[in-house]
Amino acid sequence: MRIFYTDVLVVGGGLAGLRAAVGARRRGHDVTILSLVPPKRSHSAAAQGGMQASLANTTKGAGDNEDVHFEDTVRGSDWGCDQVVARMFAHTAPKAVRELAAWGVPWNRVTAGTREVVMDGKHVTLEEPALAHGLITARDFGGTKKWRTCYVSDGTGHAMLYAVSDRAIAEGIPVHERKEAIALIHDGGRCHGAIVRDLVSGDLTAYLARATCIATGGFGRLYRSTTNAVINEGMGAAIALETGAATLANMEAVQFHPTAIFPAGILVTEGCRGDGGVLRDAAGHRFMPDYEPEKKELASRDVVSRRMEQHLRAGHGATSPFGQHLWLDITLLGTAHIDGKLREVKEICRNFLGIDPARDWIAVRPAQHYSMGGIRTDATGAARGLVGLYACGEAACWDLHGFNRLGGNSVAETVVAGMIVGEHIADLCESSDGDLTFSTALAAEFLSREEARLGALLHGGGAESPVALMTRMQTLMTDNVGIFRRGDLLQDAVTELRALSVRARNLHVGTQRRGANPELVTAYRLQRMLKLSLCVTEGALARTESRGAHFREDYPRRDDATWLQRTLATWPDPEQATPTLAYEPLDVMSMELPPGWRGYGARDAIEHPDTERRAREVAALREARPAADRHALQAALLPFLHLLPPRLRGPNARAGGDA
């Protein structure tokens, strides 16, 4: 029996996993990272536009602070997020940007003096103060009141990933590449590590750890049309679900990005619109102002994607051999800006569309982009249901994003959560709960169980093609569980997903090789992906309201009275055909920002009975302490500093003072 011991096992070598690993390593613990691919290949690298942090260095960022970032985030989430977590996040984001700066990220900087920008389709001259010269600059992104998105051209994720990955190398953290965690080892109450398959040799090894942290990113590949990398198959969430003890949350909260190039589905950054790009229809008409007069192209992603699909349905789409699409026009930004700040976009347009975006419009259509849901954790990143299991980044439902994530908040979440969760993992390792009390019998049991599962796939003699079932599942998800959802379509999807799950027990794997075997990998991942698809679809079917990215045509209103709840999905019995759903209410009476209108999108929510009471309470508290500074006021409304590691609790300095 192969056994490998480590203090901390991090599953996933993207930004979140790497940053959490560095945190635990710096506290003196042995850390091992598992990664499907070399860590610098992780999907984090594909984040283009930037990372939100309220540095307030620029003219258009003046007056920004944690409060504004917090409120933007909560509004963006359509009040679905955990406000304590949003507070922790908004507070830590500036520290994360500054830490990354120290680690080498070449953030674009403020140049003092005047500069030409494009806003709302018009050229505008901005003046940057001399005081800010050389500080980290920011661009505009959707759903934000201030220009808050720090960036490195449009390769922000790449620059961040390389800096953090190189930091992990500097800390001497080993990364076991081309390894996949295929099961968590647990006893129903405590997680002890994972069974890991070597994707080259096919060998299984039991990795035993005091703490296991899942940072495997999202599950975009449940969908046919997605901006996600091919490795984003949600395996971290799936193996957590398969424990029967851990819980997934808000799986139906799936984000669709407005500007994926059509038909390849490759992302072009929200920065295109943030920097002044506009959306046009077949007639060349800029249609977003018709739907969203206030935020136009820069409403939150869920709103813009929905408006785009709505406009397509109204027959305004441009026609191509692959179907209907709309246009993203960034020609008005000029060659110099595109060559400097949107160069990945330029390369993508050239390579995949054969066009020059400085001269031609870009064919776009919304595509699946982000999973707000994931492994349910508490504010420290500890997974619900299993001691010693943690999750962070897109794999987790830490619940920063609720039902819609703001652009620029995902790469920010990866490093911020990594900074916070890494410390909490170290705390666990240093506590008595961190002791590894472990029986080799348990490891042997899990190893042989997984050996048997793989053996059954290889030699089971089934008839179904894994690739065909996978393709059908992805098509079904895109067609039936997409931007516009409806009860009957969702019910159809559930029915067919169940049927696919049954068929997926009878797979044919032709390649009998035990080691590197892409067919076998597809086969075992398919079975897990079907479970995740069922979590998404069942959750969407049950949620009879519209909130953020989850939009039900048959229930178009946000219903706080009934649905201010987080969906919880578990799979306690491996034999059950669908997940067990449960709900966790969000407490309006402890919200710092009680539910209201987002400032964009529909304005027809059904109010929660507590909303008005809480709103009065908050207003009264503010009135009662007119002289109190914003920090004191905030602490009275929603204390959160105690949940942060001590080293992250300090106030954030700003060049222009505290706004």
Place this chain on the structure above:
Amino acid sequence: MSAPTPRRLTIHILRSAPGDDATPHFEAFRIDESEGMTLFIALNEIRANLDPSLQFDFVCRAGICGSCGMLINGRPGLACSTLTHDLGTEFTLAPLPVFAVIGDLSVDTGRWMRAMSERLETWIHATTDADLDAVEPRMEPALAEAIYEADRCIECGCCIAACGTAQMRPDFVGAVGLNKIARFRLDPRDEREDADHYALVGNDDGVFGCMTLLGCHDVCPKGLSLRSQIAYLRRGMAAQGLR
């Protein structure tokens, strides 16, 4: 209106599976070309319909992550951003040389790059940790952009596969390594000095081993100016060595 007849592509792929006894050999696959077909689409189609055992690596399929470097008609490039349209009806695909082959078109660039990073210490060396609560130190905007120019490297390995020196001498750090040092030399946050850089690349496995064949510069999928980065480093290291 009927669609034009698609081209029939014949793709010769160098097959191998280390551990198996069979020697590497080309195998031909025939598929119909579709509009806008990239090698990512073509290879997945071959795997889905013709040979499920075919090994290759893709991650982002958008030219960003650097996973899919391979020899396309003998020339290193990213498969995901190569359109079949730009190739003939018959072409070859082979794994990148220099790197250990995992199987078929899949090579282990990860281990090579990690070893390079450890050897050249490709990270910011600072004696003190940053104060995370304080306003960040300033940097000239132009300098930040110059650093990013070199920082855009995606470690795909194409430069190594295109390097005559790297074919002959396995310890040569190649353009990817030299470009890293050029990048950290520019960065004032890295406290290392030229003496330190010289200790890392001031030898024939480093910058003085480069024979300026410029295969790296010509194939770099990100269009990095490797020629000038390496020349800049060479001048600096020569000056350091002669000091």
Place this chain on the structure above:
Amino acid sequence: MDSSVEAHRAGGAWPARLDVAQSATGLCLAAFLMLHMAFVSSILISERAFYTVARFFEGQYLLGTSHPAIVSGVAAVVLLLFVVHAALAMRKLPHDQHQLGAYRRHAARFGHADTSLWGWQAATGFALFFLGTIHLYGMLTRPALIGPFESADRVWSGRMWPLYLVLLFVVEVHGGLGLYRLALKWDWPRGVDRTRLRRLKTAFSVFFITLGLVSLGAYVRIGIAHADHAGERWTPALSTAGR
């Protein structure tokens, strides 16, 4: 890390010195090559012109009398540069069959001009070990025998013309390539356009090969005419034209 840096600093200047020396010797040799060709081709003006140039290099006009030892001295210096350059450049050549095979496979597969050109650079360099040495040894040991008849007799009656013919091509190709590579290696002139530089390189080789061929033809012609009197030295009174 500091100690290792110190260690490198203490013994580590050599790689920089050697690299600079390789470039510098190459540059000097290329400069010499151009001067040498100018000198040799003066025969195209007239025998007297060549005679005058030869005497000039023997110091006749500065010192009043001819000192062929000066030519020996120059030849010795050039030979030294030549040997040093060869020794330094040899480090870059394939060391064994394995490396040679790796390079050749790579160049054949890649089809990349600058990579293939290096093969020519290496091959011509290798040939120069022999061709160049023979010529330089002759100049070193018999410096006085430079003159319109003396040189022509060496070319024709001394049966040196086949060697000179080959040497001419080899050395001018090598020199052109070497200068081209040098400009790219050190990026001087800064950011120079490679296509233009490559044209310049070709022009260099073509020009000097043409000049060399014409000059060699002149020597052959004189050599044939003077074959019966081979060994006779040229004096201004004895020009073929005056015969």
